[in-house]
Amino acid sequence: xxxxSMSACTPDLAALAQxxxxxxxxxxxxxxxxxxxxxGEHEQHLQRWLDAxxxxxxxxxxxxxxxRSHPDQLVPGTLRVVxxxxxxxxxxxxxxxxxxxxxxxxxxxxxxxxxxxKLVRKxxxxxxDRIQAAIGPFGFRAFVDSAPVLEKAIAQQAGLGWIGKNTLxxxxxxxxxxxxxxxxxDLPLPxxxxxxxxxxxxxxxxxxxxxxxxxxxxxxxxxxxxxSYLTIELKQAIPVELRPLIGNRVFGCDDCQIVCPWNxxxxxxxxxxxxPRHGLDNAELAQLFLWxxxxxxxxxxGSPLRRAGYERWLRNLAVGxxxxxxxxxxxxxxxxxxEYPSELVREHVEWALAQHEARRQG
Numbered sequence: 001x002x003x004x005s006m007s008a009c010t011p012d013l014a015a016l017a018q019x020x021x022x023x024x025x026x027x028x029x030x031x032x033x034x035x036x037x038x039x040g041e042h043e044q045h046l047q048r049w050l051d052a053x054x055x056x057x058x059x060x061x062x063x064x065x066x067x068r069s070h071p072d073q074l075v076p077g078t079l080r081v082v083x084x085x086x087x088x089x090x091x092x093x094x095x096x097x098x099x100x101x102x103x104x105x106x107x108x109x110x111x112x113x114x115x116x117x118k119l120v121r122k123x124x125x126x127x128x129d130r131i132q133a134a135i136g137p138f139g140f141r142a143f144v145d146s147a148p149v150l151e152k153a154i155a156q157q158a159g160l161g162w163i164g165k166n167t168l169x170x171x172x173x174x175x176x177x178x179x180x181x182x183x184x185x186d187l188p189l190p191x192x193x194x195x196x197x198x199x200x201x202x203x204x205x206x207x208x209x210x211x212x213x214x215x216x217x218x219x220x221x222x223x224x225x226x227x228s229y230l231t232i233e234l235k236q237a238i239p240v241e242l243r244p245l246i247g248n249r250v251f252g253c254d255d256c257q258i259v260c261p262w263n264x265x266x267x268x269x270x271x272x273x274x275x276p277r278h279g280l281d282n283a284e285l286a287q288l289f290l291w292x293x294x295x296x297x298x299x300x301x302g303s304p305l306r307r308a309g310y311e312r313w314l315r316n317l318a319v320g321x322x323x324x325x326x327x328x329x330x331x332x333x334x335x336x337x338x339e340y341p342s343e344l345v346r347e348h349v350e351w352a353l354a355q356h357e358a359r360r361q362g
Contacts, residue, residue, distance in 0.1 A: 011135050017189045023130045024084055027123045028271060029181075030174060031085040033158030033192040037078060042153035043069035049220070056224040058233055060148070068148035075141045075184045080191065082127075082183040083151075083158035086120055088113075089177035090275050091268035094282070095258050099247065102324045105285045105317065108228065108252025109177065111304040112276040118302075119273050120144045120181050128183060139186035144179070151180040159192040162199060165218040166206035166256040172199060175263030199262070206256035211245045215256075227253035231316045232308055237347060243319045244355075248285060250316040251305055277303070285324055286333035289317040314345045322352025326359060 017034055024032035046061075046069060055061040067074040071081055088110050098106050110116065124142040132138060143149050152169045156162055160180075161171035168176045200218075207215045214225035223229040227249050230238050238246070257263055269275070278299045291299065293310045300306050305313065314337065324330050334356075337349050 013187070013189050016131075016135065016187070019134065020082060020127070020131060020189070024082075024127055027126055028086060029084040029123065030087050030178065031160050031171070033083050033155070033160050034189050035081045035083055035154050035157035035194070036191050037071045037081065039069045039071075039150055039153050039157065042150050045219075046150065052216075052222075054216070054220070054222045054224065056229060056233070057235060058223065058229070063148065069150055069153070071149070071154070071184055074148060075139075077139050077186045078141075078184040080185050080187060080189045081154050081158070082185060082189075083155045083160055084120075084124065084127075084181045084183070085155070085160055085171070085174070085178045086116075086123070086181070086271070087174060087178045087267060087269045088116065088271070088274045089266050089269055090281065092281075095254055098282070099249075099255075099258075102248050102320075103284060103286070103327065103330065104248060105280075105283050105288050105320060106247070106249045107280050107305070108249075108254050110179070110274075111251055112280050113271075113274040114277070114302045115304050115306070116179050116274070117144050117146065119271070120179055121146070124181050124183050131185075141184045142181070143184070144181045149182055151182060154182055155180050157191075157194045159195055162195040162197065163219065164198065164206070164260070164262075165200050165204060166215070166260065167219060167221045168257065170199070170260070170262050171265075172262065173265055175266035176257050176260060177263065177266045203261060205259040205261070209255050209259045211247060211249075211253070211255060212242055227255075231312075235312070237344060238315065238319060240351065243348075243351065244323060246319050247323050248320045250285070250288070250313075250320050251308060280305075284329070285317055285320045286329040289314065289321060289333045290336065311342050311344060314340070314342070315348045318345065318348035318352045322348075322355040326356045331356060 021032040050062050072078045090112060098104050121142055121144040128140050152163050155169050161169045164170040170176050212225045212227060214222050216222050227246055231251050296310045321330050321334050334349050334352050340346055
């Protein structure tokens, strides 16, 4: 029977912590850990990063004061954070092959299926419901990339992995192709042992492979040069000097994950919602560029691609088409958008056509 209150129940906290991990796995999470709320070291790293201006237009990274690195300030009463991992990699990735076919559109693998926010958050809520059914009412709040939370720092503290040189969380048994979620709780659960050491060693494949050389050094990313930032977060024109380096990457970038040796252990997701939709894992740039707005909205319903919006989707595709080999479909697609109402799109289209003209003359 459910307990009427925490004080009436005084649960066995160690047993409850194990149950939370078991219930999390039953809900589709591959790894569940429990962390405390002291993220001091990571707070200092974040402040140095912000002071350098590496966040670019992502003003939200500097908002909320110290709440981002103090879970108990963000949600008063928080004593522990349950950190959860859910894998997203589709079974047939074809990542390297697509990057080698410049007429194809490369969409970051996490964005091929349905938007992860709702699916993952619903599972975290189900976990909270399971806990409440077992012990009675308690204080909690669920997060999935939706608030000022240092999710990678929390996951590292909860033993889910270490933060690698590419600034992503890495796991020795699963690589880095996964989403993270958090459940803030007011329960004094026993915490898991933090991942105290990193296992990147002397490897710097991720730093070397970055097309735009966005890494200032190990563990430090200048988002202003990162292709994920340029194609998703940036609202203005993509800097001209970076456009040729973007290649056919039209939404996000996976290069620093593709080359990571630990990703040989990444396993295909079991979630059907994360599997590719509308042929986005093997689509032609020219084909996608001719989608009208209604088609874009229909094909991206419930998709992470909506974050960019139609105008920036066309902007990104125009850059990809400018980097693609000259062909009738590519040139016709670009010319069809020369009079598009958006100045942002038109400018990128003209740049792309100029690239083809320069190659023709050269």
